[in-house]
Amino acid sequence: MDPSVDFLKNEFLANSISLTDKQANQFIEYYEMLIETNKVMNLTAVTEFEDVVRKHFIDSIMIARVLDVEKIRSVVDIGTGAGFPGLPLKIVYPQFSLTLVDSLGKRVRFLQTVVDRLELTDTVAVHSRSEDLARNKKYREKFDLCTARAVAAMNVLSEYCLPYVKEGGYFSAYKSGNIAEEIENAGKAITVLGGKIENADIFDFYDMKRSIVLVKKIKKTPAKYPRKAGLPSRNPIGSEN
Numbered sequence: 346m347d348p349s350v351d352f353l354k355n356e357f358l359a360n361s362i363s364l365t366d367k368q369a370n371q372f373i374e375y376y377e378m379l380i381e382t383n384k385v386m387n388l389t390a391v392t393e394f395e396d397v398v399r400k401h402f403i404d405s406i407m408i409a410r411v412l413d414v415e416k417i418r419s420v421v422d423i424g425t426g427a428g429f430p431g432l433p434l435k436i437v438y439p440q441f442s443l444t445l446v447d448s449l450g451k452r453v454r455f456l457q458t459v460v461d462r463l464e465l466t467d468t469v470a471v472h473s474r475s476e477d478l479a480r481n482k483k484y485r486e487k488f489d490l491c492t493a494r495a496v497a498a499m500n501v502l503s504e505y506c507l508p509y510v511k512e513g514g515y516f517s518a519y520k521s522g523n524i525a526e527e528i529e530n531a532g533k534a535i536t537v538l539g540g541k542i543e544n545a546d547i548f549d550f551y552d553m554k555r556s557i558v559l560v561k562k563i564k565k566t567p568a569k570y571p572r573k574a575g576l577p578s579r580n581p582i583g584s585e586n
Contacts, residue, residue, distance in 0.1 A: 349373055349394060350369045350370070350373065352395065353369050353398055353402075354369055356398050356399060357406075362406060362409075364437070368436050371436050371463045371465075372433070374462060374463060375432065375463060376394060378458070378459055378462065379397070379427060380397075382455050386451060386452070386455065388452070388455070389427050399551050400553075401427075401433070402433045404429075404494075405430030405494070406430070406433055406437055407519070407550065407557055408517050408559075410546050410548070410557060411543075411544045411546050412490070414434065414438045414441075414490075417440075419441055419487065419489045419490070420435075420441050420443050420489065420490045420492060421443075421444040421487075422445050422493070423493045423506050423509070424446070424447060424475065425447050425456065425470075426447060426494075427452070427455075428445060429494050430492050430519060431443055431492060432445070432459065435465055439466070442468070443465070443469075444484070445460075445468070445469070445470040446473060448472070448473065453472040454470075456470035457469075475571070476504075476571040476573060476576075479505075479571050480571070484509060486509065486510065486512070486565065487509065488509050488514060489510075489511065490515050491506040491507070491514075491515070491516045491517070492517050492519070493506055493516075493517075493518055493519070494519035498527055498581070499520075499527045499528060499531035499558065500531040500533075500534045500581040500583055501534075501577050501581050502518055503535050503538050503560070504534060504570055504572070505571065506518075507535070507560070508566045508571050510562040514561075514562050515543070515560065515562065516540060516559075516560040516562065517557060517560070518558040519556075519557060520557070521554065522554040523547055523554065523556070524547070524558065525545075532583070534581060534583050535560055537567070538567075538582070539562055539563060539565055539566045540560040541560065541563050542558065542559070542560055542561075544557070544559040545557075545558050545559075570582075
Protein backbone atom coordinates (compact mmCIF):
# COMPACT_ATOMS: atom_id res chain seq x y z
CA MET A 346 0.00 0.00 0.00
CA ASP A 347 1.24 3.47 -0.85
CA PRO A 348 2.49 5.22 2.34
CA SER A 349 0.21 8.21 1.76
CA VAL A 350 -2.82 5.95 1.33
CA ASP A 351 -1.81 4.05 4.46
CA PHE A 352 -1.47 7.26 6.49
CA LEU A 353 -4.77 8.61 5.15
CA LYS A 354 -6.73 5.46 5.96
CA ASN A 355 -5.20 5.15 9.43
CA GLU A 356 -5.94 8.77 10.32
CA PHE A 357 -9.56 8.47 9.25
CA LEU A 358 -9.86 5.13 11.07
CA ALA A 359 -8.56 6.78 14.24
CA ASN A 360 -11.58 9.08 13.91
CA SER A 361 -13.98 6.14 13.42
CA ILE A 362 -14.24 6.45 9.62
CA SER A 363 -13.28 3.58 7.32
CA LEU A 364 -12.31 4.66 3.80
CA THR A 365 -12.50 2.48 0.72
CA ASP A 366 -9.56 2.45 -1.71
CA LYS A 367 -11.61 4.62 -4.07
CA GLN A 368 -12.27 7.22 -1.38
CA ALA A 369 -8.62 7.25 -0.28
CA ASN A 370 -7.50 7.78 -3.87
CA GLN A 371 -10.05 10.58 -4.32
CA PHE A 372 -8.62 12.36 -1.28
CA ILE A 373 -5.07 11.99 -2.56
CA GLU A 374 -6.01 13.34 -5.99
CA TYR A 375 -7.88 16.21 -4.33
CA TYR A 376 -4.76 16.98 -2.27
CA GLU A 377 -2.53 16.97 -5.35
CA MET A 378 -4.90 19.33 -7.21
CA LEU A 379 -5.15 21.59 -4.17
CA ILE A 380 -1.38 21.93 -3.81
CA GLU A 381 -0.77 22.40 -7.53
CA THR A 382 -3.43 25.11 -7.83
CA ASN A 383 -2.28 26.72 -4.60
CA LYS A 384 0.93 27.72 -6.41
CA VAL A 385 -1.04 30.23 -8.48
CA MET A 386 -4.09 30.85 -6.30
CA ASN A 387 -4.42 31.38 -2.55
CA LEU A 388 -6.44 28.35 -1.45
CA THR A 389 -4.80 27.24 1.79
CA ALA A 390 -1.92 28.10 4.11
CA VAL A 391 -1.79 24.44 5.17
CA THR A 392 0.11 22.45 2.54
CA GLU A 393 1.91 19.47 4.14
CA PHE A 394 0.08 16.25 3.33
CA GLU A 395 -0.34 15.12 6.95
CA ASP A 396 -1.61 18.56 7.99
CA VAL A 397 -4.09 18.77 5.10
CA VAL A 398 -5.43 15.32 5.96
CA ARG A 399 -5.97 16.26 9.59
CA LYS A 400 -6.78 19.98 9.52
CA HIS A 401 -8.88 20.04 6.35
CA PHE A 402 -10.08 16.57 5.35
CA ILE A 403 -10.81 14.99 8.73
CA ASP A 404 -11.84 18.28 10.31
CA SER A 405 -14.51 18.58 7.61
CA ILE A 406 -16.03 15.27 8.70
CA MET A 407 -16.35 16.22 12.37
CA ILE A 408 -19.99 17.17 11.89
CA ALA A 409 -20.59 13.42 12.24
CA ARG A 410 -20.09 13.97 15.99
CA VAL A 411 -23.41 15.82 16.19
CA LEU A 412 -25.43 14.69 13.14
CA ASP A 413 -26.18 11.42 11.35
CA VAL A 414 -24.84 12.46 7.96
CA GLU A 415 -25.96 9.16 6.38
CA LYS A 416 -29.56 10.44 6.55
CA ILE A 417 -28.80 13.74 4.78
CA ARG A 418 -29.88 13.97 1.14
CA SER A 419 -28.97 17.55 0.16
CA VAL A 420 -26.15 19.84 1.31
CA VAL A 421 -25.16 23.41 0.47
CA ASP A 422 -21.70 24.61 1.56
CA ILE A 423 -21.53 28.40 1.90
CA GLY A 424 -18.23 30.25 1.39
CA THR A 425 -16.66 26.90 0.59
CA GLY A 426 -13.27 28.32 -0.50
CA ALA A 427 -11.09 25.35 -1.42
CA GLY A 428 -14.04 23.01 -0.88
CA PHE A 429 -14.16 22.56 2.88
CA PRO A 430 -16.15 21.00 4.43
CA GLY A 431 -18.31 20.14 1.41
CA LEU A 432 -15.97 18.04 -0.74
CA PRO A 433 -14.56 15.81 2.03
CA LEU A 434 -18.11 15.20 3.23
CA LYS A 435 -19.18 14.25 -0.30
CA ILE A 436 -16.27 11.83 -0.69
CA VAL A 437 -17.08 10.07 2.57
CA TYR A 438 -20.89 10.29 2.26
CA PRO A 439 -21.60 10.13 -1.49
CA GLN A 440 -25.36 9.66 -1.07
CA PHE A 441 -26.25 13.38 -0.89
CA SER A 442 -26.38 16.07 -3.56
CA LEU A 443 -23.92 18.90 -2.96
CA THR A 444 -23.96 22.57 -3.93
CA LEU A 445 -20.72 24.47 -3.32
CA VAL A 446 -21.12 28.25 -3.14
CA ASP A 447 -18.31 30.79 -3.34
CA SER A 448 -18.11 34.45 -4.34
CA LEU A 449 -14.80 34.14 -6.19
CA GLY A 450 -15.05 32.90 -9.76
CA LYS A 451 -11.58 31.36 -10.00
CA ARG A 452 -12.18 29.31 -6.86
CA VAL A 453 -15.45 28.05 -8.31
CA ARG A 454 -13.65 27.00 -11.50
CA PHE A 455 -11.08 25.11 -9.41
CA LEU A 456 -13.86 23.39 -7.46
CA GLN A 457 -15.68 22.33 -10.60
CA THR A 458 -12.44 20.89 -11.97
CA VAL A 459 -12.03 18.85 -8.77
CA VAL A 460 -15.64 17.65 -8.96
CA ASP A 461 -15.17 16.56 -12.57
CA ARG A 462 -11.79 14.91 -11.99
CA LEU A 463 -13.00 12.97 -8.94
CA GLU A 464 -16.24 12.05 -10.76
CA LEU A 465 -18.40 13.28 -7.89
CA THR A 466 -22.05 12.86 -8.89
CA ASP A 467 -24.84 15.32 -8.04
CA THR A 468 -22.27 18.00 -7.20
CA VAL A 469 -22.10 21.53 -8.58
CA ALA A 470 -20.06 24.66 -7.82
CA VAL A 471 -21.94 27.97 -8.00
CA HIS A 472 -20.42 31.44 -8.31
CA SER A 473 -22.48 33.80 -6.16
CA ARG A 474 -22.66 35.78 -2.94
CA SER A 475 -24.63 33.83 -0.39
CA GLU A 476 -27.07 36.71 0.21
CA ASP A 477 -27.98 36.85 -3.47
CA LEU A 478 -28.32 33.12 -4.09
CA ALA A 479 -30.56 32.62 -1.04
CA ARG A 480 -33.22 34.76 -2.74
CA ASN A 481 -33.33 32.39 -5.71
CA LYS A 482 -36.32 30.01 -5.38
CA LYS A 483 -34.17 27.18 -6.71
CA TYR A 484 -31.99 27.36 -3.60
CA ARG A 485 -34.08 28.99 -0.86
CA GLU A 486 -35.13 26.55 1.89
CA LYS A 487 -34.27 23.55 -0.32
CA PHE A 488 -31.50 21.83 1.69
CA ASP A 489 -31.36 19.31 4.52
CA LEU A 490 -28.04 20.75 5.65
CA CYS A 491 -26.14 24.00 5.18
CA THR A 492 -22.49 24.01 6.23
CA ALA A 493 -19.98 26.82 6.69
CA ARG A 494 -16.40 26.67 7.91
CA ALA A 495 -14.30 29.69 8.97
CA VAL A 496 -16.58 32.16 7.18
CA ALA A 497 -17.96 34.66 9.72
CA ALA A 498 -19.22 35.15 13.27
CA MET A 499 -22.35 33.17 14.16
CA ASN A 500 -24.70 36.17 14.14
CA VAL A 501 -23.62 36.97 10.56
CA LEU A 502 -23.25 33.38 9.44
CA SER A 503 -26.80 32.54 10.50
CA GLU A 504 -28.18 35.09 8.05
CA TYR A 505 -25.97 33.70 5.30
CA CYS A 506 -27.00 30.10 5.93
CA LEU A 507 -30.42 29.58 7.53
CA PRO A 508 -32.38 30.88 4.50
CA TYR A 509 -31.10 27.84 2.54
CA VAL A 510 -32.33 25.27 5.06
CA LYS A 511 -35.72 23.60 4.78
CA GLU A 512 -37.88 23.26 7.91
CA GLY A 513 -36.60 20.33 9.93
CA GLY A 514 -33.14 20.65 8.38
CA TYR A 515 -29.89 21.88 9.89
CA PHE A 516 -27.26 24.60 9.68
CA SER A 517 -23.83 23.60 10.96
CA ALA A 518 -21.03 26.05 11.75
CA TYR A 519 -17.44 24.84 12.09
CA LYS A 520 -15.65 26.97 14.67
CA SER A 521 -12.41 27.17 16.66
CA GLY A 522 -12.23 26.84 20.42
CA ASN A 523 -14.77 27.92 22.98
CA ILE A 524 -17.48 29.95 21.32
CA ALA A 525 -19.98 30.44 24.17
CA GLU A 526 -19.93 34.24 23.81
CA GLU A 527 -20.29 34.05 20.04
CA ILE A 528 -23.31 31.74 20.40
CA GLU A 529 -24.87 34.07 22.96
CA ASN A 530 -24.42 37.06 20.63
CA ALA A 531 -26.09 35.11 17.83
CA GLY A 532 -29.14 34.12 19.85
CA LYS A 533 -31.50 36.76 18.47
CA ALA A 534 -30.37 36.24 14.86
CA ILE A 535 -30.86 32.49 15.04
CA THR A 536 -34.35 32.88 16.51
CA VAL A 537 -35.42 35.58 14.03
CA LEU A 538 -34.20 33.47 11.10
CA GLY A 539 -36.20 30.43 12.20
CA GLY A 540 -33.52 28.39 13.94
CA LYS A 541 -32.84 26.86 17.34
CA ILE A 542 -29.47 25.69 18.64
CA GLU A 543 -29.59 21.94 19.08
CA ASN A 544 -25.97 21.24 19.96
CA ALA A 545 -22.66 23.01 20.53
CA ASP A 546 -19.92 20.40 20.64
CA ILE A 547 -16.53 21.67 21.85
CA PHE A 548 -13.72 19.13 21.64
CA ASP A 549 -9.99 18.59 21.40
CA PHE A 550 -8.85 17.90 17.85
CA TYR A 551 -5.16 17.05 17.45
CA ASP A 552 -3.42 20.21 18.72
CA MET A 553 -6.52 22.40 18.39
CA LYS A 554 -9.78 23.17 20.13
CA ARG A 555 -12.70 22.78 17.75
CA SER A 556 -16.42 23.47 17.94
CA ILE A 557 -19.34 22.28 15.85
CA VAL A 558 -22.54 24.28 16.34
CA LEU A 559 -25.69 22.59 15.09
CA VAL A 560 -28.78 24.73 14.52
CA LYS A 561 -32.13 23.16 13.65
CA LYS A 562 -34.54 25.01 11.34
CA ILE A 563 -37.87 25.03 13.17
CA LYS A 564 -39.77 27.60 11.10
CA LYS A 565 -39.48 29.43 7.80
CA THR A 566 -37.08 32.35 7.47
CA PRO A 567 -38.94 35.67 7.05
CA ALA A 568 -38.94 36.84 3.43
CA LYS A 569 -36.89 39.98 4.25
CA TYR A 570 -33.83 37.83 5.01
CA PRO A 571 -31.11 37.63 3.96
CA ARG A 572 -30.74 41.35 3.49
CA LYS A 573 -28.82 42.68 0.49
CA ALA A 574 -25.16 41.76 0.11
CA GLY A 575 -22.91 43.36 2.71
CA LEU A 576 -25.60 44.28 5.23
CA PRO A 577 -25.42 41.11 7.36
CA SER A 578 -21.72 41.65 8.04
CA ARG A 579 -21.99 45.41 8.55
CA ASN A 580 -25.08 45.29 10.75
CA PRO A 581 -25.74 41.80 12.18
CA ILE A 582 -29.21 40.96 13.43
CA GLY A 583 -29.34 41.74 17.13
CA SER A 584 -26.69 44.45 16.98
CA GLU A 585 -28.85 47.13 15.32
CA ASN A 586 -28.78 50.53 16.91
